[in-house]
Amino acid sequence: MKEQLRACILKGIEGCFADGTLTSGEVPAINVEKPAHAEHGDFATNVAMQMAKQQKKAPRAVAEILVAKLAGASDLIESLEIAGPGFINFFIKESAWRRTLTEIDRAGDAWGKSGIGRGKKVQVEFVSANPTGPLHIGHGRGAATGDAVASLLSAAGFDVQREYYINDAGNQMNTLGLSGLLRYKELLGEKVDFPETCYQGDYMKDIARDAVTKYGDRFLKVPQEEGVAFFSKMGGDLILAGIDQDLQDFGIRFDNWFSEQSLFDEGKVKSAIEEMQTKGHIYEQDGALWFNTTAFGDDKDRVVVRSNGVTTYFASDIAYHRDKFARGFDWVIDVWGADHHGYVPRLKSVVQGLGRDAADLGIILVQLVSLLRDGVPVAMSTRSGEFVTLKEVVDEVGRDAARFFFLMRRSDSQLDFDLELAKRQSNDNPVYYVQYAHARIKSIFDTARERGVAPKFDGVKLELLQTSEDLSLIKKLSVYPEILEGAAVNFEPHRITYYLQELAGEFHSFYNKSRVITPEEPELTQARLFLLHCVAITLKNALTVLGISAPERM
Numbered sequence: 001m002k003e004q005l006r007a008c009i010l011k012g013i014e015g016c017f018a019d020g021t022l023t024s025g026e027v028p029a030i031n032v033e034k035p036a037h038a039e040h041g042d043f044a045t046n047v048a049m050q051m052a053k054q055q056k057k058a059p060r061a062v063a064e065i066l067v068a069k070l071a072g073a074s075d076l077i078e079s080l081e082i083a084g085p086g087f088i089n090f091f092i093k094e095s096a097w098r099r100t101l102t103e104i105d106r107a108g109d110a111w112g113k114s115g116i117g118r119g120k121k122v123q124v125e126f127v128s129a130n131p132t133g134p135l136h137i138g139h140g141r142g143a144a145t146g147d148a149v150a151s152l153l154s155a156a157g158f159d160v161q162r163e164y165y166i167n168d169a170g171n172q173m174n175t176l177g178l179s180g181l182l183r184y185k186e187l188l189g190e191k192v193d194f195p196e197t198c199y200q201g202d203y204m205k206d207i208a209r210d211a212v213t214k215y216g217d218r219f220l221k222v223p224q225e226e227g228v229a230f231f232s233k234m235g236g237d238l239i240l241a242g243i244d245q246d247l248q249d250f251g252i253r254f255d256n257w258f259s260e261q262s263l264f265d266e267g268k269v270k271s272a273i274e275e276m277q278t279k280g281h282i283y284e285q286d287g288a289l290w291f292n293t294t295a296f297g298d299d300k301d302r303v304v305v306r307s308n309g310v311t312t313y314f315a316s317d318i319a320y321h322r323d324k325f326a327r328g329f330d331w332v333i334d335v336w337g338a339d340h341h342g343y344v345p346r347l348k349s350v351v352q353g354l355g356r357d358a359a360d361l362g363i364i365l366v367q368l369v370s371l372l373r374d375g376v377p378v379a380m381s382t383r384s385g386e387f388v389t390l391k392e393v394v395d396e397v398g399r400d401a402a403r404f405f406f407l408m409r410r411s412d413s414q415l416d417f418d419l420e421l422a423k424r425q426s427n428d429n430p431v432y433y434v435q436y437a438h439a440r441i442k443s444i445f446d447t448a449r450e451r452g453v454a455p456k457f458d459g460v461k462l463e464l465l466q467t468s469e470d471l472s473l474i475k476k477l478s479v480y481p482e483i484l485e486g487a488a489v490n491f492e493p494h495r496i497t498y499y500l501q502e503l504a505g506e507f508h509s510f511y512n513k514s515r516v517i518t519p520e521e522p523e524l525t526q527a528r529l530f531l532l533h534c535v536a537i538t539l540k541n542a543l544t545v546l547g548i549s550a551p552e553r554m
Contacts (some may be wrong), residue, residue: 001042001043001076001092001096002032002043002072002482003091003102004076005032005043005045005076005090006030006032008070008073009032009045009047009066009070010030010076010508012026012066012070012073013027013047013051014027014166015069015073016065016066016069018502021065021068021069022055022062022065022066023054023056023220025054025055026054026150028050028051029043029433029440030047031045031046032045033045033190035382036190036210040083040089040090041081041089041090042091042092043089043090043092044088044474045088045090045501046086047066047088048060048062048063048082048086048088048521049062049063049064049085049086049087049196051225052086055089055108057142058086059153060082060084060085062086063082063086063087063501064082064102066298067080067081067082067088070088074095075091075093076233077093078091078092078093078246079091085344086237089153092252092472094466095117095296097474097475097478098313098462098463098465098474099462100474100477100478101477101530101531101534102532103356104127104534104537104538105457105533105534105537108537109537109541111480111481111537111538111541112155112481112484112538112541112542113156113482114156114157114159114285114481114485115154115157116157116488116489117153117156117157117159117488118157119157119158119159120330120331121158121159121328121329122153122158122160122161122329122330122331122332122333123160123161123163123324123327123331123333124146124150124160124162124163124333124335125141125146125158125162125163125164125165125324125330125333125334125335126142126146126149126150126162126164126334126336126364127139127146127164127247128167128334129167129243130167130172130245131167131168131173131236131237131239131483132172132173132199132235132236132239133199133201133239133389134201134243134245134389135247136389136390137369137386137388137389137417138337138366138369140250140369140389140390140394140402141366141369141406141411141415142336142337142366142486143247143250143252143292143390143406143494144402144403144405144407145335145364145366145407145411146162146335146364147162147251147252147317147492147547148164148403148545148546148547149335149364149406149491151235151471151546152484152487152493152536152545153487153488153546155484155488156485156488156489157429158331161255161256162252162254162255162256163256163258164254164380165258165260166259166261166262166503167242167260168236168259168514169260169261169264169316169343170260170313170413172231174228175198176198176199176231176232176233176235176239177227177228177229177230177231177233177235178198178224178228178231179194179198179199179204179231179235179332179360180207180231181213181219181230181231182194182198183205183207183208184208184212184219184231185220186208187205187208187380188212188217188333188428190220200546203239203242207231207235207239210238211231211234239541246390246394247369249391249546250390250394250399250402250403251403253298258320260316261319263316263320264316265318268319268322269311269315269316269318272275272315272318273289273304273305273318273319274311275433276291276304276318276353279280279296279353280292282304284468286307288303288305288306288307289303289305290302290303290304290305291304291314291349291350291353293320293346293349294346295349296345296349296352297349298345298349298356298459302314303348304532314346317343317347317350317523318347318350320346321350321351321354321361322350322354325351325356325360330360331360332351332361332362333362333363333491334361334362334363334364335363335364335366335411336363336364336366337365337368338366338368338412340365341365344363348361349364362491364411364412364491365411365412366414367413367414367415369406369415369416369417370414370415370416370417371417371419372394372417372418372419372420373418373419373420373422373532374418374420375418378419390402393417393419396419396423397419397490398422398423398424400435400549401423401429401431401432402422402547403547404430404546405417405422405430405432407486407493407496407497408494409494410494411491411492411493411494420472430497431548432503432554433501433504433505433508434501434504434539434543435543435549435551435554436504436515436554437503437504437507437508438543438551438552439506439551439552439553440511441507441533441539442536442552442553443512443553444516444517444529444532445532445533447517448516448517448525448529451517451519453517453519454521455526455529455533457526457529457533460523460526460527460530461523461526461527462527462530464523464524464532465527465528467514469509469510469513469514470510470528471508472506473506473507473510473531474531475515476502476506477534477535477538478497478505479499480503480538480541483495483496484542484545496542496545496546497546499542500539500542500543501531503535503538503539503542504539505541507535516528516529517529537551
């Protein structure tokens with residue numbers, strides 16, 4: 001609706017230029033917004049105020065000229081009024097709103113989708129947890145966010161790839177190997193001193209137990225270096241397989257799994273450093289190599305290779321992001337924990353050092369999750385290994401509830417996740433409230449058929465949808481494409497969860513006040529059924545883009 005109105009306003013301005021009522025000139029970006037109060041119309045624009053200086057007229061004078069041109073010029077507009085210093089308020093014809101229903105029915109599963117991405121290649125890299133332990137609920141929020149952003153971008157016409165970056169290089173893998181070896185020796189009766197720096201979780205005992213079952217005491221007497229290497233590989237593979245399974249159970253599949261170690265094995269870290277040296281972005285000082293990130297706005301330069309010759313994580317990051325763009329992605333999006341916010345400037349520096357615009361790298365920061373049970377905090381300690389895993393949460397509340405709750409707030413804001421609320425079958429539970437709206441609509445259609453009322457939408461008389469409840473529900477449906485597009489380009493899937501709750505609220509309010517199946521008014525019945533058919537399409541499409549089911553029965 002907004003796009004149609006913008007086109008109408010633009011045509012009106014060009015008409016004024018043509019007939020001389022306005023002086024020809026550059027047309028500003030036409031902003032069309034929903035007024036805060038319904039009495040001010042369905043939409044408003046400040047274009048007259050934007051044009052006033054160029055036209056050398058008072059804003060209200062420009063508005064009067066435009067209103068005169070636009071009045072009666074479109075089958076969208078019922079009436080116009082000028083408000084305040086020069087706002088133009090638009091009241092849209094009811095018939096134009098009702099046409100939205102025809103658009104929804106025609107589009108079906110594609111309703112809400114757009115082509116604004118124009119096939120631009122985008123990579124979304126998310127989760128990327130170290131293969132040193134199972135996924136916890138913080139990873140779950142990052143997983144839900146990354147997957148939803150990828151789906152939103154796909155729905156907006158981008159060509160999207162999902163990637164998991166496996167941090168399988170560096171000291172944490174040696175620590176994993178030592179943890180596994182020590183637990184293995186412990187199981188075979190050897191007294192060991194298990195350091196606090198090792199991984200404490202019971203999953204390490206499970207890995208050791210698996211090794212005993214498969215290999216007996218084969219690694220009991222081997223040199224420690226050999227034992228650590230074996231358990232690093234075995235443990236990493238088992239943990240990564242578990243991570244993959246947990247993510248699949250959460251409804252997430254990756255198009256590509258990328259190994260950090262491969263960057264070293266294929267010489268990509270070395271070649272990336274050499275390229276940046278050639279470009280003058282990496283310099284040597286005190287025996288170490290530094291990236292001059294301050295040249296791109298960072299607060300200090302960053303070490304790439306230490307004076308002892310050991311590369312930093314930043315070296316891997318440089319090589320990895322260089323590789324991403326070399327693979328042809330126009331836009332690269334990283335989903336990180338909020339504790340990595342300090343890395344944003346240095347990674348933006350790398351992108352610029354590669355000769356690209358800093359905006360070609362998008363960073364989504366995901367804040368911590370506080371787990372509650374009926375409002376009482378659930379104790380968690382990653383240090384002792386006693387943390388709540390993603391699998392435990394999904395097993396307890398279900399995939400749909402977990403995903404919805406993870407996506408209910410902006411990703412960069414703290415999230416309270418109440419396990420008991422997520423399981424509750426009541427209107428207090430937002431995901432139940434939304435899914436029940438969809439199931440309720442399907443139940444209404446079942447009831448209609450039981451009463452001998454078969455949905456017949458050919459020639460349906462939409463003009464019979466005249467009540468304020470009818471029109472309010474239609475207007476809420478009409479904004480879905482705009483909500484979806486905004487959620488995609490701003491990486492904000494919480495906009496969809498908000499919208500779903502609002503749409504479900506509009507539907508429940510409509511249903512409580514309006515009779516849908518009215519045997520004595522068969523044409524109105526068909527019109528109302530058609531309206532609910534469109535609500536069901538929109539609910540399902542919005543839930544699907546978040547990776548959440550739209551049940552037909554509850």
